[in-house]
Amino acid sequence: MKKCFLIAALFAAFTMNAKEIVIDLSTAVSELTSEADQATFSLEEGVLTVNWVASAGWNEQGVAFPLNNLEKVTNISYEYKGDGVADFGEEGVCLFPRLRDAEWNRWYKNDYYPNVKETEWQTEAMLPDNCPWDGATYAFGEKPFISLAFVVNPGKAGSGTFYLRNVVLTVEEESAVTNVEAQEKAVKEIRDGQMVIMRGGKCFNALGTEMK
16 A cells, blocks of 8 residues: 555656746836835845835735736745834734736735734745635636735835845646646556556656657
């Protein structure tokens, strides 16, 4: 039983590839709830500095990076720090990473509250799972994504600064083996300690290369 489980796990590893997409921070644009708010930014030595001004409480101010109808997002990693936002007291100001899909719906991670009262670099990894404000009637990932945003959501009017670096999206890609199986039913075997795939009278290795 343990051997069968190991073989299945190995085959899954061969048929699922992860691709990392490093976000070009120079592509940032302002992301604002209200035209009365502000978000200005500058990039230097790989660090994006975002200065924000909130005209009222519970608006969002920040930056967004365009995505080209990206699908199968499995992780968002990034590093950030804030300026302490002393005027906002002990609660500080939350920073929300979010994805916007092709239907213009915004996706956040439930119960996830990084805060710009942190003044040292923080390393984060997350994946949105909730669409609380736009009421999407479908699950996360069913529509492609057109932008990734980082926005603050202060509880009152005020201003502050946050910093971003090393923003990376991970997406799932199909491997050669997955593509072979999609074309025609394949039979997996272990020969001489190696996994092989039999299809159409031919033999392929775990990477989808035909074996003579």
